[in-house]
Each structure stands twice: as C-alpha cells, then as structure tokens.
Amino acid sequence: MKVSIISLLGLLLATSCVYESKPFKESKILAGETVSAATLNEGYHTYLEYCVQCHGESGKGDGAASKGLLPPPRDFTQGLYKFVWANYGELPHDEDLHRLIRHGLPGTAMLPWDISDERLKAVTHYIKTFAPEVWEGEDKVRGEKLVIGADPFGPEKKVEAIARGAKVYHVDASCIQCHRGYAERAEIKKWGGDSTATDLYQLKPQDSEFNYKALPPDFTLHELRSVTDTDSLIQRLMYGVHGSGMPGWKDVISDDDIWAVAYYVESLRDLKGSANRKALLEKLK
Ligand code: HEC
Ligand code: HEC
Numbered sequence: 001m002k003v004s005i006i007s008l009l010g011l012l013l014a015t016s017c018v019y020e021s022k023p024f025k026e027s028k029i030l031a032g033e034t035v036s037a038a039t040l041n042e043g044y045h046t047y048l049e050y051c052v053q054c055h056g057e058s059g060k061g062d063g064a065a066s067k068g069l070l071p072p073p074r075d076f077t078q079g080l081y082k083f084v085w086a087n088y089g090e091l092p093h094d095e096d097l098h099r100l101i102r103h104g105l106p107g108t109a110m111l112p113w114d115i116s117d118e119r120l121k122a123v124t125h126y127i128k129t130f131a132p133e134v135w136e137g138e139d140k141v142r143g144e145k146l147v148i149g150a151d152p153f154g155p156e157k158k159v160e161a162i163a164r165g166a167k168v169y170h171v172d173a174s175c176i177q178c179h180r181g182y183a184e185r186a187e188i189k190k191w192g193g194d195s196t197a198t199d200l201y202q203l204k205p206q207d208s209e210f211n212y213k214a215l216p217p218d219f220t221l222h223e224l225r226s227v228t229d230t231d232s233l234i235q236r237l238m239y240g241v242h243g244s245g246m247p248g249w250k251d252v253i254s255d256d257d258i259w260a261v262a263y264y265v266e267s268l269r270d271l272k273g274s275a276n277r278k279a280l281l282e283k284l285k
Contacts, residue, residue: 165264
C-alpha cells in the first residue's frame with residue numbers, strides 16, 4: 001500500500017513537473033507576428049495533453065500512437081500542410097490551421113479537437129516552432145488568398161453544370177490520371193479523351209512528400225478530409241492537396257470549369273451508398 005501511494009505521488013509530481021515546466025523564456029516572431037512566451041508555453045502544454053501521442057515530442061509525427069497509422073501523422077518539422085487554403089510553398093493563415101484542428105480530417109486518425117479558443121490558438125502557434133526555417137522571422141509572409149468568380153450555374157443550371165463537369169473531369173483536366181473514371185469509355189471517346197487506359201476505373205496511388213503513397217479518394221465511396229460543403233470543395237480544387245500529387249486548378253482551368261467540376265464531384269458524392277451507385281458500377285464493368 002505504502003509503495004503504491006509513494007509511486008502515485010511520484011507520478012503526480014512527474015506529471016505536474018511537465019505541466020509546470022516552461023520551455024519558452026522569450027517571445028518568438030512567427031510569420032511577422034510576435035507570440036509571447038506565455039502563449040507558446042500554453043501551446044506546449046496543450047500539445048503534450050492532446051497531440052504528442054501521434055505527432056511526437058519532436059513534432060516529427062513519430063509519437064507512440066503513430067505506429068502503423070495510414071496516413072501517418074503530419075511531421076510538423078517539414079512545415080508543409082496538405083489541406084490549407086494557401087498555395088504550395090506559401091504559409092497558411094492561422095484560421096486555416098484552426099479550421100483543420102477543429103474539424104479534424106475525417107477518414108484519418110486526426111480527430112476534431114474540441115478545445116478552448118485560447119488553447120487552439122496557442123497550440124497552433126506552438127506547432128509552428130517545430131519548423132523554424134519556415135515560420136520564424138519578420139520576413140516570413142502568409143500566402144495570398146485566391147478568389148474565384150461567382151457560380152455561373154446555380155441550382156437552375158445544375159444538370160448543365162454536372163454534364164460540363166464530367167467532361168472537364170475525364171478529359172480537359174484529366175483528373176483520371178490519378179482518380180478513377182466514372183464515365184463509360186464510349187462517352188469519354190465522344191468527348192475527345194483517351195478512353196483506352198487499362199487503369200481507367202482504378203485509383204492510382206501517388207508518391208507524396210510524406211513518405212507514403214497517397215490514395216486519391218473514390219468520391220462515391222470515401223470520406224473526404226477537408227471538404228464539408230461546396231465552398232470548401234471549391235477551395236480544395238483551387239489550392240490542391242500539397243505534397244500529395246494533387247495540383248491546384250486555379251488559373252490552370254477556367255473558374256467556370258472549376259465550378260462545373262465541383263458540381264460533378266458533388267453529384268458523385270451524392271451517389272454514396274445508393275442503388276444508383278451500384279447501377280453505375282455495374283454499367284462500367
Ligand atoms: C490519434 C492521432 C492524432 C492525434 C492525437 C492528433 N493528430 Fe493531427 N494528424 C494526425 C494524422 C494521421 C494526420 C495526417 C492526416 C492526413 O495526412 O490526411 C494529422 C494531421 C494534422 C495536421 C496537418 C493538417 C494538414 O493540412 O496537413 C495538423 C495541423 C494537426 N494534425 C494538428 C494536430 C493537433 C494540434 C493535435 C492536438 C490538438 C493533433 N493534431 C492530434 C493524427 C493525430
Ligand atoms: C496527379 C494526381 C491527381 C490529379 C491529376 C488530381 N488529383 Fe485529386 N487527389 C489526388 C490525391 C493523391 C488525393 C488524396 C490526397 C490525400 O488525402 O493525401 C486527391 C484528393 C482529392 C480530393 C479530396 C480532398 C479532401 O479534402 O479529401 C478532391 C475533391 C479531389 N482530389 C478532386 C480532384 C479533381 C476534381 C481533379 C481534377 C480537376 C483532381 N482531383 C485531380 C491526386 C490527384
């Protein structure tokens with residue numbers, strides 16, 4: 001009994017040491033913003049409480065619970081984020097990281113975190129300190145926000161939008177280089193596309209900058225990580241998924257084509273679990 005009380009006390013002491021330790025003595029300048037030592041210390045404690053199991057003490061994504069996770073937890077020392085609303089190579093805005101941490105990434109081990117706004121802000125600053133070359137200094141600037149033209153279709157032209165999006169998807173933007181096809185070969189041929197690929201109806205895993213192969217989702221089957229509504233889908237299509245092979249499409253295809261392909265992807269998402277999905281797959285066999 002005595003032994004267990006002593007070891008319990010020891011454990012409490014060790015835990016409180018971690019929680020009272022203040023590794024940051026000074027403020028840091030992160031992307032031009034001065035962040036106080038108190039905030040960074042709060043971020044550190046939040047991180048130890050909720051994030052370290054997966055993202056690891058050194059932020060390299062190698063925490064005790066990271067083993068075998070696919071996709072693996074993000075290595076914060078890379079300073080590269082897949083689902084932010086910033087161009088590749090540009091720094092994201094804090095709201096971006098807040099949104100990702102709040103909503104989590106469905107279909108992965110990254111859960112939504114219901115922590116106070118203060119802790120959310122603090123932990124967001126803290127994870128930047130793992131990538132000082134990317135974040136530290138007055139000269140580091142955030143990315144430009146991309147702006148897309150208004151929706152040229154709207155609900156009344158939805159059918160037209162989906163039809164145009166199907167062609168953009170299979171032919172003009174050739175999303176099927178990585179994603180699977182959902183149209184019949186004859187239809188793709190009619191649109192002037194390459195209808196002969198043997199892997200047309202397969203998902204093609206892509207080399208990533210995160211040491212694993214990223215699997216493009218099947219929109220009629222898989223959960224999407226960062227897409228909850230039309231707006232977040234449009235943002236994703238504009239920026240791409242960084243380091244995972246999925247390019248951004250803003251100024252690569254026209255804004256109207258981005259809207260059209262978004263309508264098309266949403267129509268595929270609507271097939272989830274339906275008899276229509278089964279019928280479509282049957283037809284493509
Ligand atoms: C159970 C494991 C786990 C825990 C705990 C966890 N994460 Fe994650 N996190 C992941 C995984 C896995 C990914 C990568 C998902 C992917 O690549 O699609 C990730 C990705 C991220 C990303 C990158 C998003 C992007 O766009 O690249 C951020 C930021 C993040 N986590 C922050 C946090 C914070 C902050 C906490 C604690 C409040 C936390 N995570 C706790 C597993 C976890
Ligand atoms: C060069 C390969 C490639 C091309 C081309 C490509 N994608 Fe992707 N896409 C991917 C990969 C890989 C993922 C999964 C990324 C991950 O989760 O790590 C993905 C993910 C997505 C997602 C899900 C994002 C999320 O939040 O989960 C959407 C939506 C998407 N792609 C749409 C498209 C559309 C529409 C096109 C064509 C306009 C396209 N992609 C072209 C490789 C590609």
